[in-house]
Amino acid sequence: xxxxxxxxxxxxxxxxxxxxxxxxxxxxxxxxxxxxxxxxxxxxxxxxxxxxxxxxxxxxxxxxxxxxxxxxxxxxxxxxxxxxxxxxxxxxxxxxxxxxxxxxxxxxxxxxxxxxxxxxxxxxxxxxxxxxxxxxxxxxxxxxxxxxxxxxxxxxxxxxxxxxxxxxxxxxxxxxxxxxxxxxxxxxxxxxxxxxxxxxxxxxxxxxxxxxxxxxxxxxxxxxxxxxxxxxxxxxxxxxxxxxxxxxxxxxxxxxxxxxxxxxxxxxxxxxxx
Amino acid sequence: xxxxxxxxxxxxxxxxxxxxxxxxxxxxxxxxxxxxxxxxxxxxxxxxxxxxxxxxxxxxxxxxxxxxxxxxxxxxxxxxxxxxxxxxxxxxxxxxxxxxxxxxxxxxxxxxxxxxxxxxxxxxxxxxxxxxxxxxxxxxxxxxxxxxxxxxxxxxxxxxxxxxxxxxxxxxxxxxxxxxxxxxxxxxxxxxxxxxxxxxxxxxxxxxxxxxxxxxxxxxxxxxxxxxxxxxxxxxxxxxxxxxxxxxxxxxxxxxxxxxxxxxxxxxxxxxxxxxxxxxxxxxxxxxxxxxxxxxxxxxxxxxxxxxxxxxxxxxxxxxxxxxxxxxxxxxx
Numbered sequence: 001x002x003x004x005x006x007x008x009x010x011x012x013x014x015x016x017x018x019x020x021x022x023x024x025x026x027x028x029x030x031x032x033x034x035x036x037x038x039x040x041x042x043x044x045x046x047x048x049x050x051x052x053x054x055x056x057x058x059x060x061x062x063x064x065x066x067x068x069x070x071x072x073x074x075x076x077x078x079x080x081x082x083x084x085x086x087x088x089x090x091x092x093x094x095x096x097x098x099x100x101x102x103x104x105x106x107x108x109x110x111x112x113x114x115x116x117x118x119x120x121x122x123x124x125x126x127x128x129x130x131x132x133x134x135x136x137x138x139x140x141x142x143x144x145x146x147x148x149x150x151x152x153x154x155x156x157x158x159x160x161x162x163x164x165x166x167x168x169x170x171x172x173x174x175x176x177x178x179x180x181x182x183x184x185x186x187x188x189x190x191x192x193x194x195x196x197x198x199x200x201x202x203x204x205x206x207x208x209x210x211x212x213x214x215x216x217x218x219x220x221x222x223x224x225x226x227x228x229x230x231x232x233x234x235x236x237x238x239x240x241x242x243x244x245x246x247x248x249x250x251x252x253x254x255x256x257x258x259x260x261x262x263x264x265x266x267x268x269x270x271x272x273x274x
Numbered sequence: 275x276x277x278x279x280x281x282x283x284x285x286x287x288x289x290x291x292x293x294x295x296x297x298x299x300x301x302x303x304x305x306x307x308x309x310x311x312x313x314x315x316x317x318x319x320x321x322x323x324x325x326x327x328x329x330x331x332x333x334x335x336x337x338x339x340x341x342x343x344x345x346x347x348x349x350x351x352x353x354x355x356x357x358x359x360x361x362x363x364x365x366x367x368x369x370x371x372x373x374x375x376x377x378x379x380x381x382x383x384x385x386x387x388x389x390x391x392x393x394x395x396x397x398x399x400x401x402x403x404x405x406x407x408x409x410x411x412x413x414x415x416x417x418x419x420x421x422x423x424x425x426x427x428x429x430x431x432x433x434x435x436x437x438x439x440x441x442x443x444x445x446x447x448x449x450x451x452x453x454x455x456x457x458x459x460x461x462x463x464x465x466x467x468x469x470x471x472x473x474x475x476x477x478x479x480x481x482x483x484x485x486x487x488x489x490x491x492x493x494x495x496x497x498x499x500x501x502x503x504x505x506x507x508x509x510x511x512x513x514x515x516x517x518x519x520x521x522x523x524x525x526x527x528x529x530x531x532x533x534x535x536x537x538x539x540x541x542x543x544x545x546x547x548x549x550x551x552x553x554x555x556x557x558x559x560x561x562x563x564x565x566x567x568x569x570x571x572x573x574x575x576x577x578x579x580x581x582x583x584x585x586x587x588x589x590x591x592x593x594x595x596x597x598x599x600x601x602x603x604x605x606x607x
Contacts, residue, residue, distance in 0.1 A: 018590070041418050041469075042442045046361045061416060061446055062565045069572035073579045080583025081590070088591035146577065152566070153573045156410045156424045167420040 003122065003221055011204040012218070014122070014196075020203055022082050026138075029074035034181070036068040037174055069149070076142050093122050096132055100125035111190055122217040124193075130184070137177050144170035315534075316428045317509035318479070318493065320402055322539040323520055324500035327385055327400035333374045334385045336402055339495035341374065341381065343480065347434070348379060348455055348473070355457035356466035365454045365472065376555035377403070379455035379475040383492055386556070388549040390541050399541050402492070402501070403557055405430060405451045405477040406526055406533035412566045413443035413452060422474070428506065428534035429479035436460065439472030446565070448530050449557035452476040506534065513538050531564030
């Protein structure tokens with residue numbers, strides 16, 4: 001975690017490179033697992049997916065199983081990495097906190113114009129709840145998938161009870177995973193959440209957005225953390241939050257410049273200090 | 275160890291087929307209840323030098339016995355059969371139950387008649403065909419609902435209460451053994467037009483009968499003792515022994531990664547296969563590879579993937595901790 005305010009451009013680092021790689025490794029491999037899982041049902045031939053350009057392989061269960069396995073390697077390794085890496089570093093920003101359930105309801109109401117959003121930490125309360133839910137779904141898919149893979153490789157005559165458990169846990173959580181994935185996409189498309197979309201692509205969100213919606217996060221960062229861009233003139237970010245109403249109007253517009261002072265301004269400040 | 279000169283049957287290993295009574299071998303024969311599922315790995319042997327196609331009978335004895343045993347297996351068809359969407363394939367054999375010269379949902383075994391030309395001499399070989407009960411059957415392992423399962427005794431059995439009739443098992447079977455009957459099964463209670471299309475049927479090695487200590491119907495009925503069932507190792511040994519004795523050939527030992535059905539023939543299987551044209555319900559006898567073996571390397575990587583995550587996660591975290599420590603030492607925030 002390297003959350004920082006970048007003084008040049010009015011941005012805040014929300015996700016570091018490792019987090020971005022983790023997210024996209026799980027997202028893309030998960031998407032591939034979903035698609036190849038559907039092909040294994042079997043659906044591709046019946047629904048003429050095999051007739052689509054580039055998808056003739058979709059009706060070949062062995063090929064789609066191979067791709068399903070390949071995606072699983074990335075999916076499982078990324079999930080286990082995520083747990084251990086952030087667990088050891090004590091980074092628990094996404095772990096639900098007391099009152100998150102109630103707060104989530106309030107936030108969802110606010111999306112429909114009922115009430116005001118409370119100030120947020122780095123993550124919204126429903127993001128923290130969704131994280132735990134998704135982690136549970138992924139854990140179930142991985143555990144049941146490992147049992148199924150072991151059966152395929154080494155134990156075709158494994159106990160039928162265990163095979164049925166693994167199969168149906170995998171199938172049920174596969175359906176839940178699809179719903180969770182759709183909900184995830186739906187949530188980020190909600191207007192108030194849209195400024196976060198750039199975060200998961202670039203790692204940064206706009207400072208004005210963060211100040212307005214995640215003031216507790218900005219506060220947690222402590223004093224201004226300057227990141228000097230080379231080359232370029234040093235500029236300083238002033239952390240006094242502007243009037244909320246003003247910022248509100250700016251949300252969704254082009255990113256406004258942060259309150260900055262140029263080199264001359266800096267000299268004046270220095271003089272004042274003296 | 276005594277071996278019957280006429281049958282070549284290892285009396286220590288097998289039940290005598292014609293009577294269904296354990297072979298007498300100084301009390302060493304396998305007791306009937308020893309066939310119960312899960313207690314012993316079984317295999318079957320089909321000796322083509324013995325099968326004569328049951329001349330004079332309307333249908334071969336093995337086929338007749340199988341039909342009788344499974345006569346009421348398929349429940350009443352729900353008519354009219356729901357038309358699947360968008361591909362409108364319906365497979366209905368309910369009005370052709372009497373068919374016995376190919377595999378159908380109502381016929382799990384048939385006898386192929388091969389005419390072989392041996393140096394100008396015509397020779398007829400009869401080849402009973404049914405599910406091979408493979409050692410690692412893709413039909414069972416990648417069934418999306420685990421409706422098809424390989425039991426410890428070696429029988430590969432489809433649970434008609436769980437099967438949706440997607441025919442995936444048929445597609446991945448190199449012999450395309452399972453056959454579909456539309457209009458029955460669990461799919462009718464869910465989304466009959468959009469998902470599922472019936473139930474797949476095939477030989478289940480009479481697993482219920484095995485559990486009850488009985489022989490599979492086809493084996494019990496064969497008047498020529500052309501089919502045997504017994505302990506897998508001993509059946510494999512007997513197949514080798516018979517093949518050696520007749521200077522013949524074995525099929526099913528390596529095909530599709532190995533099976534629980536060994537054919538022994540005085541005629542090469544390449545020659546027999548030459549008489550078989552693979553078509554619906556009529557498998558050939560080619561040198562089938564186990565396609566799923568191609569996924570094993572990647573499958574092993576899946577099982578190792580948690581380890582990859584652990585190693586990289588722990589190493590990455592300690593490197594990050596070390597960097598954090600260095601920053602603190604250096605006075606960085």
